[in-house]
Amino acid sequence: MAPTNANTLNGSKGFSPAKKTLPEVDTEATNGNGTNGYSYETLQETANFLLSRTSIRPCIGVICGSGMGSLAENIDDPVCIPYEEIPNFPISTVEGHHGRLVFGWLNGIPVVAMQGRFHYYEGYPLWKCCLPVRVMKLIGVKTLIATNAAGGLNPNYKIGDIMIVKDHINMMGFAGNNPLHGPNDERFGPRFPPMNKAYNHKYRSIAKELAKELNIENMVREGVYTCLGGPNFETVAELNMLKMVGVDAVGMSTVHEVIIARHCDMKVFALSLITNECVTSYDKDDEANHEEVLDVGRMRQDILRKYVSKLVAKFAEIENYP
Numbered sequence: 001m002a003p004t005n006a007n008t009l010n011g012s013k014g015f016s017p018a019k020k021t022l023p024e025v026d027t028e029a030t031n032g033n034g035t036n037g038y039s040y041e042t043l044q045e046t047a048n049f050l051l052s053r054t055s056i057r058p059c060i061g062v063i064c065g066s067g068m069g070s071l072a073e074n075i076d077d078p079v080c081i082p083y084e085e086i087p088n089f090p091i092s093t094v095e096g097h098h099g100r101l102v103f104g105w106l107n108g109i110p111v112v113a114m115q116g117r118f119h120y121y122e123g124y125p126l127w128k129c130c131l132p133v134r135v136m137k138l139i140g141v142k143t144l145i146a147t148n149a150a151g152g153l154n155p156n157y158k159i160g161d162i163m164i165v166k167d168h169i170n171m172m173g174f175a176g177n178n179p180l181h182g183p184n185d186e187r188f189g190p191r192f193p194p195m196n197k198a199y200n201h202k203y204r205s206i207a208k209e210l211a212k213e214l215n216i217e218n219m220v221r222e223g224v225y226t227c228l229g230g231p232n233f234e235t236v237a238e239l240n241m242l243k244m245v246g247v248d249a250v251g252m253s254t255v256h257e258v259i260i261a262r263h264c265d266m267k268v269f270a271l272s273l274i275t276n277e278c279v280t281s282y283d284k285d286d287e288a289n290h291e292e293v294l295d296v297g298r299m300r301q302d303i304l305r306k307y308v309s310k311l312v313a314k315f316a317e318i319e320n321y322p
């Protein structure tokens with residue numbers, strides 16, 4: 001299809017992407033061999049490329065959510081590698097996702113941050129959305145911190161709250177769409193990985209303690225996240241259904257990344273920034289929009305930067321990371 005200028009056409013509260021042409025996206029669900037993604041060897045090539053570009057050997061990986069790219073700005077001595085330069089990497093197509101890896105030191109700990117993640121709605125199959133997590137594993141990352149912007153469904157949540165993810169509901173998985181779908185390579189992990197301890201209990205306790213220390217406990221919550229395919233925001237009926245099954249925050253990412261991380265035995269911490277209130281009543285006029293999501297990310301950037309960089313140091317301490 002010819003590239004199009006993707007400006008909003010209908011004059012609604014839409015968002016004009018900064019990128020003027022639509023990128024070419026590989027929409028194939030498999031790599032052509034009936035497998036669920038690139039082979040171990042292919043990803044090893046990607047890992048080797050990255051290791052050749054920097055002497056930093058990260059033990060913690062951070063995925064920056066929409067509008068939360070500034071989390072990577074605290075990184076000292078940064079080595080930035082645009083996704084376009086990385087063999088086998090997809091490219092970021094969403095506003096608020098810069099599209100590069102940042103290697104460096106966060107609070108004295110070697111880290112790699114994804115300034116920009118990949119989403120299913122961009123046209124990438126789930127395995128490809130999570131490819132960077134496997135690459136992180138291959139370069140030595142042992143702990144993943146995934147952040148995201150999410151709509152608050154729990155009526156007690158306020159815009160700007162930070163939700164520590166306690167658990168997720170894999171809605172896309174219910175429909176058979178799972179990043180582990182297809183043959184399993186045991187070098188990454190087992191065929192049937194457990195998921196009941198996906199979100200590390202110790203990390204969650206540390207994060208709650210830290211919230212007290214930083215005096216932000218009134219805005220830090222703990223709850224259940226779910227990912228839908230997007231890109232449309234949810235209907236009132238959909239949100240009410242999710243509420244009934246115990247979802248506290250809704251987004252379009254993270255769940256599959258966490259599944260891939262746990263499959264290869266990485267430890268996981270995740271947090272959601274509540275960027276908008278989910279509209280669960282037909283009487284309300286509000287509509288979710290990506291501009292608001294990014295605005296709230298900017299509004300909370302200082303607190304989030306401080307919180308995440310201190311979490312990195314605390315996690316590294318209990319794990320004895322360098």
Ligand SMILES: O=P(O)(O)O[C@H]1O[C@H](CO)[C@@H](O)[C@H]1O
Pocket residue numbers: 064065066067094117119147148149150230251252253254289290293
């Ligand atoms: O999950 P992240 O990447 O933070 O972004 C969230 O914000 C976007 C919608 O505004 C969607 O991409 C949703 O998943």
